[in-house]
Amino acid sequence: MSELRETRLEKANALKEQGQEPYALRFDLTDRMARLQADHADLANGTERDLKVSVAGRVMTRRVMGKLAFFTLADETGTIQLFLEKATLGESFAQLSSLVDAGDLIGVHGILRRTDRGELSVKVSEWQMLTKSLQPLPDKWHGLADVEKRYRQRYLDLIVTPQSRETFRRRAMAVSAIRRWLDDRDFLEIETPVLQSEAGGAEARPFITHHNTLDLPLYLRIATELHLKRLVVGGFERVYELGRIFRNEGVSTRHNPEFTSVEVYQAYADYNDMMTLTEQLIASVCEQVCGTTRISYQGVDVDLTPSWRRATMHELVQEATGLDFGSFQTREAAVEAMRAANLPTPDKADTVGRLLNEAFEHAVEPNLIQPTFVLDYPQEISPLARKHRSKPGLVERFELFIVGRETANAFSELTDPLDQRSRMELQQERRAAGDVEASGVDEDFIQALEVGMPPTGGLGIGIDRLVMLLTDSPSIRDVIAFPLMRPEG
RNA sequence: GGGUCGCUAGCUCAGCGGUAGAGCACUCGGCUUUUAACCGAUUGGUCCUGAGUUCGAAUCUCAGGCGACCCA
Numbered sequence: 001m002s003e004l005r006e007t008r009l010e011k012a013n014a015l016k017e018q019g020q021e022p023y024a025l026r027f028d029l030t031d032r033m034a035r036l037q038a039d040h041a042d043l044a045n046g047t048e049r050d051l052k053v054s055v056a057g058r059v060m061t062r063r064v065m066g067k068l069a070f071f072t073l074a075d076e077t078g079t080i081q082l083f084l085e086k087a088t089l090g091e092s093f094a095q096l097s098s099l100v101d102a103g104d105l106i107g108v109h110g111i112l113r114r115t116d117r118g119e120l121s122v123k124v125s126e127w128q129m130l131t132k133s134l135q136p137l138p139d140k141w142h143g144l145a146d147v148e149k150r151y152r153q154r155y156l157d158l159i160v161t162p163q164s165r166e167t168f169r170r171r172a173m174a175v176s177a178i179r180r181w182l183d184d185r186d187f188l189e190i191e192t193p194v195l196q197s198e199a200g201g202a203e204a205r206p207f208i209t210h211h212n213t214l215d216l217p218l219y220l221r222i223a224t225e226l227h228l229k230r231l232v233v234g235g236f237e238r239v240y241e242l243g244r245i246f247r248n249e250g251v252s253t254r255h256n257p258e259f260t261s262v263e264v265y266q267a268y269a270d271y272n273d274m275m276t277l278t279e280q281l282i283a284s285v286c287e288q289v290c291g292t293t294r295i296s297y298q299g300v301d302v303d304l305t306p307s308w309r310r311a312t313m314h315e316l317v318q319e320a321t322g323l324d325f326g327s328f329q330t331r332e333a334a335v336e337a338m339r340a341a342n343l344p345t346p347d348k349a350d351t352v353g354r355l356l357n358e359a360f361e362h363a364v365e366p367n368l369i370q371p372t373f374v375l376d377y378p379q380e381i382s383p384l385a386r387k388h389r390s391k392p393g394l395v396e397r398f399e400l401f402i403v404g405r406e407t408a409n410a411f412s413e414l415t416d417p418l419d420q421r422s423r424m425e426l427q428q429e430r431r432a433a434g435d436v437e438a439s440g441v442d443e444d445f446i447q448a449l450e451v452g453m454p455p456t457g458g459l460g461i462g463i464d465r466l467v468m469l470l471t472d473s474p475s476i477r478d479v480i481a482f483p484l485m486r487p488e489g
Numbered sequence: 490g491g492g493u494c495g496c497u498a499g500c501u502c503a504g505c506g507g508u509a510g511a512g513c514a515c516u517c518g519g520c521u522u523u524u525a526a527c528c529g530a531u532u533g534g535u536c537c538u539g540a541g542u543u544c545g546a547a548u549c550u551c552a553g554g555c556g557a558c559c560c561a
Contacts, residue, residue, distance in 0.1 A: 003533070004499060004515055046522090061524075068521035085521065102514080116522050139500035139513060141525045146500090148556050250490095253558080344561090475557095486555065 005134050011099045012132040018095065022132035027107035030054045034077035037120055040112055049112040053122060055080060056107035056130060058159065061140055064097045070121070073106070076165075083113055083121035096127060102140070103133035151483050164478075167471040170289050171479055174467055177285045178262055179242060187238040187264060192227035194220055194244070200424075200445070201225030201384070203437040205248040207257075220246035224263045225384065225458065226445045229413065232456050233448045237267035242463070253475040254405060257484050260463040269457035270412040271396045275373050278400060278408050278459060279306040282371075282466065289470045297403050297469055300369060304402075308371040313360055316374060320363040325356045353378025353393065368401035383423040383439075385411035400461075402469060410459035417449035 012022040031053045043049055057075035067086035072079050086093040100106060110124040138144045143160045150157040150164070157164050179189065197216065199206035201223030209218050224241045231239045242262040249255060266273065283293050286304045293304040311319075318324050321341050328334040334355045335345045343362055349355045356378055368374070376388060377397040385395035396412035414420050421441065430438035467479040477483040 007515065061526095063523050063526050064520090065523070065526075066520040068523080070523045070526085072524070081524070083522085087521080115524090117524075119522090119524065136499050136514060139525095141513070142501040144500080145502095146496095146556090148496095149500095151556095 004136050008101060008132065008134045011101070012134075015095075015099055015129055015132065020095075020129050022129055024107075024128060024130045027056045027128065027130055028054060029056045029107065032077045033057065033073070033075050033080045036080055036112070037078060040114075040120055043112060043114045043120060045114050045118050046116045047114060048123065051112055052109065053112060054107065054109045055122060057105065058133075059100060059102050059104050059106060060137070062100070062102055067093070069093075069097055070119075071100075073108070073122075074159075081115070081119045081121040082108060083110075083115065083123040084127075085123075088123065088125055089127075092127065100129070101133065101136075103135065103137045104129065105131040105133070148485075151477055152485055154481055167467075167473060167479060168481060170471050171467045173289045174285050174470055175242065175260075175463065177288045178281065178461075178463075181281050181284055182240050182262075182264065185238070187240045187266075188236055189241060190228070190231055190236065190239050191243070192221075192224050192231075192241055194246075196221050198440060198442045200439040200442045202247075203381075203439070205436050207246050207248050222247050223460070224261070225460070226442060228263055228265050229453060229456070229458070230445065230448045232265050232267055233451055233453045237454070238265070240264040251484060253477070254465070256464065256476050256480055259476070259480070261460050262463060263458065263460045265413070265456055265458045267454040267456050270455065271375075271398055271410050271457055274410040274457040274459045275310065275398060277457075278373075278410065278461070279304075279308050279371070282408075282461070285466070286470060295470070295472075297472055298474055300403065302370060302403060302469070304371055308373060308400075310373040310375060310398075312376045313356065313364075313374050313378075314376070316364045316368075316372075317356060317359050320367070321359060323359065325352065325359070328352050331355065351378070351380050353380045357381055365401060365406075366404040369403055371400060371402045373398045373400055380426075382411065383427055384414055384420075386414040386416070387419070405465055406462070407465050407469070408459060408461040410457065413453070413456040413458045415449060415453045415455060417446055420449055421446050 015022045033055065036053065036055070040049065055073065055075065057073040060072040060074045060079065063070045069084040071082040071084065073082050084093065084096055089096065107128045107130050108122055108124045109126040110122040113121050113123040115121055138156055138160050144150050144157050150161070158168075182189070195209070195211070195218045197218060199219035199222045201221075202225070204222040206219040206222050209220065210216070211218050223245060224243065228239050228241060240262060243260065244258055245261050246258050249257060251257065264277070266277070283304050283306050286293050286295065295302050295304065314325055321343065323337050323341060325334065328337065331350065331352055334352045338345050338355060338359060343359050345355060346358065349358045360374075375398045376391060376394045377385070377399075379387065379393055379395050382395040382397050385397040388394040388396050398410050399406050400408035414423070424439070424441040424446070427438045428440045431440060464476050464479055467473070468476060471479060473479050
């Protein structure tokens with residue numbers, strides 16, 4: 001209600017009349033809360049330490065009792081109690097107790113004192129309004145229980161939910177740990193276009209936009225793959241890009257239309273090398289962010305200590321269903337066996353390989369809790385991966401699954417330009433037939449391959465899903481500061 | 490796309506056919522060791538929107554909006 005706001009505006013005006021700017025320019029602070037708490041843990045109850053400190057932050061709670069008051073002041077690192085007494089503050093005590101609300105940002109000068117009840121406090125001798133807040137804070141006890149509000153008004157969530165702050169702190173740590181790990185191994189981060197005239201590198205619907213001056217339809221990238229490979233053709237032997245990807249798809253606890261990936265390409269390597277790289281990289285990031293590689297996700301223990309299980313898609317499906325997809329000569333044979341095993345056989349899965357993938361997604365994927373590399377995918381669902389060196393119909397590809405979720409995807413990259421062209425033409429046929437996720441032929445990319453790409457291992461990791469794992473977050477929206485929301489009605 | 494659940498005061502929630510409620514927050518008064526401070530008083534409402542049933546709807550029905558979760 002705007003009555004609260006009116007009251008606070010009046011307080012802001014009252015401050016002005018008393019010569020206090022309600023929106024201050026700056027404040028010289030000497031200390032931050034967490035450090036003060038740590039450095040003065042030895043201060044005895046009921047005693048003072050004659051050390052002048054200046055701190056600033058947001059007033060979280062107020063407890064006023066006549067001529068004495070206690071505020072809790074929070075900065076980014078933590079909280080400290082303010083010990084406010086009329087005897088010390090004189091006239092400005094009345095101002096404090098009547099014009100400062102929970103939610104205001106203030107700066108104070110004072111000395112340290114631990115109260116009789118053992119709370120380290122700043123005994124304030126001087127205070128200054130830094131920013132007057134016009135909106136009330138959420139319930140101090142329950143916090144922001146409304147999930148929708150947490151996403152729509154993330155700033156409130158961050159103010160009152162310490163766990164939310166910790167999640168984004170960890171996300172930042174994870175992202176910088178990934179960059180550091182790759183930089184240390186001579187991988188070069190190169191930025192590739194977000195706006196593309198052909199959206200390729202994955203099977204997904206793109207967002208469409210338009211360039212006015214060139215009168216050109218453009219797509220937001222659905223992957224960084226094809227441009228990073230062009231860089232490998234150009235002679236950069238170790239490249240990566242960590243950045244935003246856009247896919248015009250639904251929203252769920254595991255999907256946001258814009259998300260972050262890191263794609264890594266290493267010349268003269270294959271998918272076996274990328275497996276080692278993946279487990280080393282993720283284990284290292286986990287160690288740095290969580291302090292251990294044995295973590296707990298939503299009550300389930302997950303052990304990310306290398307090395308991880310490696311099994312082929314065929315083996316895993318057979319293990320879970322008893323079906324040997326290597327023995328099916330025709331789609332009909334596979335359909336018959338799958339029906340007998342109560343597995344769905346959608347029409348769009350029009351080959352044995354696609355049916356294998358269906359069986360995998362249904363019977364295996366949700367049960368891959370511990371990190372597992374799934375190897376050797378059907379060629380028809382992997383148009384950018386090279387043919388397997390010894391298994392006909394399959395490609396050298398792995399996906400990494402953790403807690404039932406696809407977390408990484410990697411290939412021995414397809415370097416044969418003629419093979420790549422025929423794969424892309426197949427995609428184009430599917431698109432012509434109505435598959436909105438199929439891409440077309442990227443002529444410029446084919447031309448790059450014709451110039452010659454060295455044998456290369458490529459890898460993509462979904463940063464958001466990795467961060468979910470490292471922060472024990474149940475929804476992707478918990479790890480994206482401002483997730484996509486439908487506008488409020 | 491389908492299903493289940495939710496939407497009531499700034500926040501957290503109760504009420505489930507008969508006058509719109511509580512705690513916290515706000516405002517006022519009291520209080521020099523509180524930390525969900527306490528005590529007293531007051532203030533605060535498009536019960537998500539619209540239509541219907543009914544003497545009477547926050548409550549029942551239908552449609553719509555937004556969200557959460559599950560399934561595809």
